[in-house]
Amino acid sequence: MExxxxxxxxxxxxxxxLDMIGAVxxxxxxxxxxxxxxxxxxxxxxxxxxxxxxxxIDPAVGKLLDDLEPYADRLPDDSDEARLIRVTRREYERATxxxxxxxxxxxxxxxxxxxxxxxxxxxxxxxxxRPYLEKTLELSRQYANFFPGYxxxxxxxxxxxxxxxxxxxxxxxxxxxxxxxVPLVQAITAQEPADDRCLKQHFPEADQLAFAVDVIKAFxxxxxxxxxxxxxxxxxxxxAFDDVRITTRVKENDLGDGMFSTFHESGHALxxxxxxxxYEGTPLGGGTSSGVHxxxxxxxxxxxxxxxxxxxxxxxxxQAVFPEQLKDVPLDTFYRAINKVQPSLIRTDADExxxxxxxxxxxxxxxxxLEGKLxxxxxxxxxxxxxxxxxxxxAPSDVNGVLQDVHWYFGLIGGMFQGYTLGNIINGTWxxxxxxxxxxxxxxxxxxxxxxxxxxxxxxxxxxxxxxxxNELLERVTGRPLNIEPYIRYLKTKYGELYxx
Ligand code: ZN
Numbered sequence: 001m002e003x004x005x006x007x008x009x010x011x012x013x014x015x016x017x018l019d020m021i022g023a024v025x026x027x028x029x030x031x032x033x034x035x036x037x038x039x040x041x042x043x044x045x046x047x048x049x050x051x052x053x054x055x056x057i058d059p060a061v062g063k064l065l066d067d068l069e070p071y072a073d074r075l076p077d078d079s080d081e082a083r084l085i086r087v088t089r090r091e092y093e094r095a096t097x098x099x100x101x102x103x104x105x106x107x108x109x110x111x112x113x114x115x116x117x118x119x120x121x122x123x124x125x126x127x128x129x130r131p132y133l134e135k136t137l138e139l140s141r142q143y144a145n146f147f148p149g150y151x152x153x154x155x156x157x158x159x160x161x162x163x164x165x166x167x168x169x170x171x172x173x174x175x176x177x178x179x180x181x182v183p184l185v186q187a188i189t190a191q192e193p194a195d196d197r198c199l200k201q202h203f204p205e206a207d208q209l210a211f212a213v214d215v216i217k218a219f220x221x222x223x224x225x226x227x228x229x230x231x232x233x234x235x236x237x238x239x240a241f242d243d244v245r246i247t248t249r250v251k252e253n254d255l256g257d258g259m260f261s262t263f264h265e266s267g268h269a270l271x272x273x274x275x276x277x278x279y280e281g282t283p284l285g286g287g288t289s290s291g292v293h294x295x296x297x298x299x300x301x302x303x304x305x306x307x308x309x310x311x312x313x314x315x316x317x318x319q320a321v322f323p324e325q326l327k328d329v330p331l332d333t334f335y336r337a338i339n340k341v342q343p344s345l346i347r348t349d350a351d352e353x354x355x356x357x358x359x360x361x362x363x364x365x366x367x368x369x370l371e372g373k374l375x376x377x378x379x380x381x382x383x384x385x386x387x388x389x390x391x392x393x394x395a396p397s398d399v400n401g402v403l404q405d406v407h408w409y410f411g412l413i414g415g416m417f418q419g420y421t422l423g424n425i426i427n428g429t430w431x432x433x434x435x436x437x438x439x440x441x442x443x444x445x446x447x448x449x450x451x452x453x454x455x456x457x458x459x460x461x462x463x464x465x466x467x468x469x470x471n472e473l474l475e476r477v478t479g480r481p482l483n484i485e486p487y488i489r490y491l492k493t494k495y496g497e498l499y500x501x
Contacts (some may be wrong), residue, residue, distance in 0.1 A: 001067075001068065001071045004064055004067050004068055005062060005068060005071075005081065006069075006443070008061070008064045008065070008068065009083075009084075009281070009282060009371040010087070010189060011055065011058075011061060011064075012061075012088065012282045012283065012386075013280060013281035013282070014055060015052050015055050015056050015485070016280075016281045016282070016285070017281070018048055018049075018051050018052035018055065019048075019049075020238065020239045020240060021048050021221050022048040022049055022052070022423055023237045023238060023239055024239055024371075025041060025044055025045050025048065025393070026237065027237050027239075027245060027247075028041075029041050029045075030231045030232070030233075030235070030247065031199045031229045031230065031231050031247060031320055032229070036183075036453045038239075039471075040058075041081060041220060042111060042116075042487065045443075046107060046424060049107070049443070050100075050104070050349070053100065053103065054100070054312070055093065056091075056095050057092070057094065057095050057096045057100075057193060057500075061088075061092060062092060062096070062312060062428055065085065066093060067089060067091050067137075068085050069085065069089070072083070072086060076132050077341030080276075080278065080279070080284070080467065083284060083420060083467045083468075084279075084282055084283070084284055084307060087283045087284055087466055087467070088282070088283050090163070091283050094147075094159070094160075095245050097140070097144050097147060098143065099148045100278055102139075102142065102143070106139050106231040106412075109132070109135055109136065109139060110410045110411060111135060111410070111411065112132070112408050112412040113129065113132035113135070113409050113496060114406070115131070116129055116132055116409075117129050117403070117406070117409035117410075118224070119425065120403065121266065121302060121403045121404075122399070123400060124397045124398055124399045124403070124443055125482075126380050126398045126403060128195065128400065129403070129409065130376055130377065132409070133376045133379070133409075133413075134376045134407060135410075135413070136413055137369055137370070137376060137413050138368065139412070140157065140412040140414055141361045141370065142151065143156065143157070143412055144157065144370070144414075147159075151166055151167065151168060152166065152168065152367070153169035153370045153371065153414075154167045154366060154367055154414040154415065155325075156415075157168055157294075157413075158170065158414070158415045159412035160288055160415050161289060161291075161415050161419050161421055162164045162289045162291045162393040162415075162418060162422060162470060163289060163469055163470070164469045164470055164471045165289075165291070165418065165422070165470065165471075167367065169482070170418050170422070171367075172464070173422075173425065173482055173484060174356075174360050174381055174421065176484050177356060177360075177421070177425065177488070178357070178360060178483050180484070180488045181353065181354075181356060181357060181491075182357075182390075184353060184491065184492065184501075185343065185353055185354055185357070186339070186497065187499070187501050188353065188495060188501070189341070189342065189474075189501050191342075191499055193334070193340065193342050194337055194339070194340035194341070194382075194498075195333065195337065196256075196336075196337035196338075196340045197487070198326065198329040198333060198334055198337050199254060199255045199256050199337050199338070200253060200254055200255075201250055201253070201255075201325045202205050202253060202325070203252055203253075203255045203325060204211070204322070205245065205250045205258075207321050208250050208252075208255065208258050209228075209250060209258070209323065210260060210321070210328075211259070211317070211318060212258065212259045212262040212263070213228065213262075214317075215259075215263065215305075215314065216228075216266035216300075218449075218450060219263075219300055219450050219454065220270055220272065220450060220451065220454045220500065221246075221266045221269055221270060221273070222273065224241065224242075225242045225243060225244060225273060226244045226245050226246065226269055226273070227246075228245070228246050228247065228248055228262065229245070229247050229248075229299055230247065230249060230250070231247035231248070231249060232247060232249060233249075233406070234246070234247050234248050234249055234261045234262075234265050235247055235450075236265045236268035236269050236272070236297075237269065238272050238286070239268050240280075241273075241277055241280040241285070242271045244269045244273050245269070246262070246265035246266060246268070246269050247265065247412055248261050248262045250350075255322075257339055258373075259305075260301050260305060260306070260338075263300050263301040263304070263305040264297045264298070264300065264301035265297065266300055267289075267296045267297035267298065267300030267301060268293055268297045268315075270296060270300065270454065270457070270462070271287050271292075271293060271296040271297075271435050271461075271462050272286065272287060273439060274454075274457070274458040274462035274463060275287075275462060275463060275464070275465040276463045276464070276465060276467075279465045279466075281468070283466060284465045284466045285464060285465050286466055286468050287465065287466070287471045288465065288466040288467075288468060288469060288470060288473065289419065289422075289469070290416075290419025290422070291418070291419045291421075291422030291423050291426055291470050292423070292425075292426060292461065292470050292473060293419070293423065294420050294422065294423020294424070294427075295422075295423045295424075295427040295429075295430060295461075296423075296427070296457065296461070296462070297423070298424055298427045299427040299430065299431065299453075299457070300421050302352050302427070303427055303428075303431050303490070304354065304450065304453070305444060306338055306339055307442070307445060307494075308335055309442040309443065309445035309446035310445045310446075311334065311335055311338075312331065313337075313445065313446050313447060313448045313453075314427050314448070315331045315334060316428065318334075335498075336498060339351065339352070339494070339495075341354060341495065342354070342501075343357075343391040343393055344391070344393070345387065345391075345395045345400040345401070345404075346404055347362075347404065347445055348404075348405075350439050351462075352424075352491070353393065353491060353495060355420070355421075355424070356420075356421045356424060357417070358391075359417050359420050359421040360390070360421065361383070361386045362405070362407075362417040363417050363418050363421075364386070365379065365382060365383065365386070366413050366414045366417065367414075368382070369413055370413065379402055380398050380401055380402045380498055383395075383401045383402040384401055387401070393409075405413075409422060411461055416492060422470070422482070424487060425482060425483075425484050425487045426470070426474070426487075427476065427484070427487070428484075428486040428487025428488070428489070428490045428491075429471050429477070429478055429482075429483065430456075430457065430460070430461065430477070431486070431490065432486035432489070432490070433455035433460075433478055433486075434453060434456040434457070437456070437458060438452050438453075440452065441453050453473075459472035460473075460476075461473060461477070470482075
């Protein structure tokens with residue numbers, strides 16, 4: 001059995017290496033590659049991804065898993081080896097259900113539709129993307145049907161990012177959250193909006209970058225094991241256990257944009273950098289779900305990076321970097337500016353409180369599309385109608401409507417949005433639980449110290465990689481399943497004080 005496990009690990013390491021090679025190609029394309037490289041790069045990335053897929057769905061992998069199953073059953077359920085065998089089995093089952101021809105067709109369609117969207121978006125041309133979206137919807141339904149027996153057609157898509165979550169559970173949690181958020185947003189927006197003009201001055205790029213890098217070093221992002229480069233749409237990527245990179249973008253007329261994006265991506269990286277090293281090169285060696293990944297990115301972006309104690313330490317430093325711009329802006333004004341709540345049209349610019357409403361709109365529309373209740377041709381209007389009813393705003397065009405997010409224009413419809421809000425809910429849970437054992441955490445932030453929180457996250461969440469599912473992690477840490485209460489309490493406390501509710 002030890003021989004077989006060794007062989008399985010060797011094969012998994014090679015597959016993982018191919019995936020990481022693909023990540024390098026993708027990172028280069030998004031950062032430094034000249035436009036001329038695009039056609040060859042597309043071909044090269046497709047090749048690497050096909051090789052990885054072929055290696056993984058090799059029947060020899062299935063045979064090894066079959067042979068190892070009785071061995072895994074004899075091990076304690078909690079052992080790393082038993083978990084490795086089970087998680088690999090789960091991924092293997094999923095991968096082998098989808099025919100390679102479908103994947104090839106889907107990937108080709110995805111890159112074509114992405115190219116069309118890139119052009120259609122600035123032109124406000126929904127008609128151009130409509131046939132591609134129709135095809136995407138059809139392919140998404142086909143994909144779901146490779147997994148017969150689902151409760152809801154969106155479940156196989158949710159499963160990819162947030163294994164163990166289902167339409168029914170997500171819907172129920174979102175309904176509860178919505179019931180709390182809508183009155184909170186109403187109470188806040190009934191008041192004078194915060195003045196955020198202090199953020200909209202000129203802030204030179206180099207100074208912005210240097211300040212944010214100092215902060216994420218203090219968070220624990222290790223530049224011996226990572227680096228930051230510029231891109232259009234920031235992301236985190238991983239090439240190896242000791243090479244986890246982030247990207248950012250900077251707007252010189254908006255201080256918050258690049259800074260919070262850097263904090264956010266560093267939170268994704270901290271998760272990956274603190275996984276048990278022994279899991280490297282196996283399916284246990286990455287974050288367990290989009291929800292838990294977002295719980296980490298949003299922890300460092302929002303719960304830490306938009307908190308009063310954090311800024312009581314860092315604001316004088318920021319003022320020293322930008323004396324002209326900020327010398328006359330009191331901490332309180334700045335703190336209110338970075339936490340301004342205002343219903344808006346664009347998800348990625350939304351504040352902590354209204355953000356989840358944007359996600360719910362997309363999630364509901366995805367379900368309606370997949371269920372056949374909504375046709376693609378009616379999607380732009382359905383989008384506007386939901387923004388009017390949920391946020392009280394109507395976009396003047398589809399650019400700030402249905403054309404704004406990239407997700408549907410390169411991937412499946414379904415499964416990609418719920419993780420953002422699950423992440424918000426979960427980070428509230430982690431934070432409340434960490435505070436119970438370490439009430440000193442906010443005082444640490446005020447002293448520029450973040451190791452108590454980071455170590456708590458490593459001990460309870462990060463180190464396990466994909467060993468436990470989202471639900472298992474929640475049960476282990478809190479003794480109960482996903483629950484919105486700590487997150488709602490966090491929002492109500494913070495914004496109650498900010499807005500004197
Ligand atoms: Zn993220």
